[in-house]
Amino acid sequence: MDFDLPEELDEYRKKVREFAIREFRPELAEKSDRDESYPDEIRKKTLKEGLVDFSNPWKTMIAIEEMCRVDPGLGISATVPYFGAEVLMLHGSDYLREKYLSRVAGGNAIMGLGVTEPGGGSDVAGLKTNARKEGNKYIVNGSKMFITNGTIADFFVMLVRTSPPDDPKKRHHGLSVLVVERNFKGFDSNHLTGKLGVRATNTAELILNNVEVPEENLVGEEGKGFYYIMEFFNISRVFVAAQSIGIAQGALDRASAYLISEESKGHFVGEERKFKLAEIATRVEASRLLMYKAASYLFNYRPNPMITSMAKGYASETASFAAETAMEITGSHGLKTDLERLFRDSKIMEIWEGTSEVEKIVISRMMMKGDKNE
Amino acid sequence: MNEQTEMMMENIRQFAESNISSISLKIEREGIPDDLYAKIIQQGLIGATLPPELGGAGLDRNSYDAILFQLARISPSVAFHVFMNNSLILRSLEKAGRMDIISEIISGKERYGIAPGPLMEGGEDGEGSLIIEPGSRNIVIGRNGGKVTVLTGMPRLLDKKPLGLRGLKTDIAILEDNGEQILSREDMEAIWEDGSWHSAAIFLGLAEGALEKAIEYTKVRKTFNFSLKDYEPVAFRMSELKSELEIFKNTLFSDVEDSLTGMMLKTLSAEFSRRATKYALQFHGGYGYLEDFGVEKFYRDAVSLNSIMFRPITDKRVLAAKIYGEKSGFL
Missing domain, CATH: 2.40.110.10 (Butyryl-CoA Dehydrogenase, subunit A, domain 2)
Known part of the structure; x- marks a missing residue:
């Protein structure tokens, strides 16, 4: 068992992260949030640089995570023009795919x-x-x-x-x-x-x-529509797990940078806050591993709705937990920086594509049916 | 709850329902309107705890906490405006003997903002100062080496949309060092600690506001042909939260006055407010995410007020020292 991403995917992850840090400028993120305006220029740049490839779901999942880590609003905007594809x-x-999907894939x-x-x-x-x-x-x-x-x-x-x-x-x-x-x-x-x-x-x-x-x-x-949509949710829930892990990782990055900066200024940082940082980090790792497991089933054509619901449910609660705990760790610093936006962005993860309660219904029903992923 | 507190609870409930409920969304979007500020002054809510010889109402702790609780149920911004003026600004000025400014404030001639800065954890760090209700004069806590100062002149605002207390036009400001020192840092710490009961009243009031909305919503909202309240996870969680709230309220409106109990209640109610508002929003589903439903503001304000009014390290150290009877929890 190997827990590292294949080299190709890891290189891709770095490329997406560099893009997001370069293009998701703080002013753009703040303006889009304030005005509730869709940043179409980010969609176009993402396409131009070939960073969203829906024929490769592993890459899509990694792109979503890395972009949401920098800014969830912009990250989701960049990856959602294909929603439902x-x-x-x-x-x-063939007619529908040619008429509609080709236009979306071409950025038109x-x-x-x-x-x-x-x-x-x-x-x-x-x-x-x-x-x-x-x-x-x-x-x-x-x-x-x-x-x-x-x-x-x-x-x-x-x-x-x-x-x-x-x-x-x-x-x-x-x-x-x-x-x-x-x-x-x-x-x-x-x-x-x-x-x-x-x-x-x-x-x-x-x-x-x-x-x-x-x-x-x-x-x-x-x-057959209901079945098609449930099948789709099984896919999209993995991508929401990626959004959630991106947010949680983003909150962890910010809280950790803040504590490091505090120590470098000679301010005392006690174990209470360090333990909270450790709790976030542990949950982010656990969520990511669960998402990889759900993705490995799904992307290898063996979807497992129970694992998918576990991945989405746990990752979304981790996003919310991480953002709220990061706010607690950073105090008023968090109120003055983009961490507060991450906190606001995080809550929807527990609601869209199946609320946390719906994910628990799916998990418990499958457990009760004896489908325990044996 | 004694009779006097019950009367105050009812009076302020009616005041809030008549004057704030219908405009609570407008307050979040545009700030507290001038006519509401005037009504708050007319009602005597600013200066509520000042002694009558200084022009105040001389209310006891329970009555004052009833005011904050009932206002926070409807608008945490309005509740914080009243708290900030009474428990921080007027208390500071009273301690500093600045009766000239006190009369300006309680008559409504002048409005002050505060920059709580270094008194909060994560305080001043080169990104500007958090400023709540910025005005032409501001009480600035902790600048210039930890002194409490009064600044004059409108600060330069960075026009950031804040997480919470949006009704107070909270922002980030660049403050010039042109203030007049009125108190020491130690004085302000003591004032802050005295505010524990009142902070708890706001945390519990906003939790009640959020839970009331969630209970109402889960009664009428149906999914899979049943009301949400009919589902165990909803009904049980709401019942647990309401039970906790009632127990906390029993302490808040008891005859107990000591600062240790106040600090304990503030510590627990700060965390409770975050948890209660989070569930309240969650049980609204997607609608809870929209400001029109009036529940997301409680969620934002709970976390925002946790950062402003509750210091998870400093306050817990004070609490630990009281529990152990000596300095504790500092490693």
Whole structure:
């Protein structure tokens, strides 16, 4: 067993870190956070330097971690224009992949994933957005909430109900995935502002009023949408673990630099604060190893949802713990530096792509079923 | 809780509900409006603990803590404004015998800010001074070798959006050394320590505000066809947090007055406020992340106030020395 990254990935990690330190300028990070504005120049630079390669998930995971370590808002903004791409890669027709994915990969379009609905949250199968088939098109009505890239994406991979469930206990039946373009008639979006953190990322509510979607925009088979999205979450949760570990590592970097600086000035740094630093460092290492395990299953085509949920759940709680503890260690210094932004950015990790409670439901259900990863 | 404290709790609850609740989001975005400052003065909340001969209301500890608790339930920024004026600024000025400035403040003619600087852990370090409610005059704690000074003139602000206390336009400032010394560092440390009970009142008030919102939300929010409150992890956690809060409140509003108990309560309630607000936000899900739902401000303010009002090393050393009866926890 070897715990080191392969040399190629380690070199890539260093390259991404150098990029993030060079390009994620403090003024840009602060401005994007303050104005809640999406930093499109960072997306373009990331693409130009070939730093996001969705055909290589190991590299993607490492890029996400290293970028979020420097600044989560900018890091997520740089890596999220492809959000939902895996659904099209795995289940989209050649036509859909060519028409949509190639534009995103070439930097000519941004995409998003439309699953969550107002009042829906974790209950994906309870969604209300309806798609009625009429001739060779679907007529979509409903709304989506907390949609990343909501007002900047050119199209969305969207989960809708195409038929009522055949059994009230099987609400996940009858759901399908459609590609919905922003410029389709009847589509509208509202930018959601006033977020606690990750304010550089774009979040919106989508409104769908008799939106006509051509039938060729159906992804995969009708009625299989729930499974495609759950499969996607299994992938995206590993990437959220990477975001979380980036934040936790970033908090650790800052707290550690502060204590080193204090000692170098001759100020006393007692073991209470050093022990807290050690606790953060230990949790970051543990989270990263768990993420690598989840990734190794997933990227070798043997997904293990229980390990993935453990990785996402633990890493997200570590992000929150690390940022809060770093604030405690650094006192008012933390209030005056970008550590406070990291603290605000960290909390969403325990909420999006499955709350910590949902991850525990997944883990405990699989444990109770006897699936203990033996 | 005695009758007088109960009356004060009810009066301030009504004051906060009538004058602050509906504008609490506006306060976070734009700061405390002038007419609310005027109402706070009219209500006698600034100068609440000053003796009547100095123009104050001479309230006892319980009544004053009831004010801070009820204000923090709705707006921690407003609660801190009242605390900062009474427990830091007016106390300093009273100790320094500066009656001229006291009358300006309690009449509402002049508003002061504070730069708590080196009194806090992680204090002055070349990045500017944290300044809370910057005004044309500021009480600056600990500059020029640890003295308490009064500075005049608006400081140069770096226009940083702060983590917490946004209603007070908290910022980072570059302060010039043009102050008049009024107290020694030791005097200010004593004043700070006297504030333990009152800090606890704010920590517990904001925790109550956050938990009230979470209890309300988890009653009405449904997921998988059931209210959130019907799920064990939600109901049990909320019940535990509420139980802790009630136990802490029993101490806060008891007849006990000693500084050791005050320090103990501040230590525990500081940590509790972070934990309670974190769960309150978590149980709101994505909606909790949006300012419109009014719970994220408690989460920010709890951590921000922990950094400002609670010093995890210094305060714990004071506590340890009281527990052991001698200097402890310094290695």
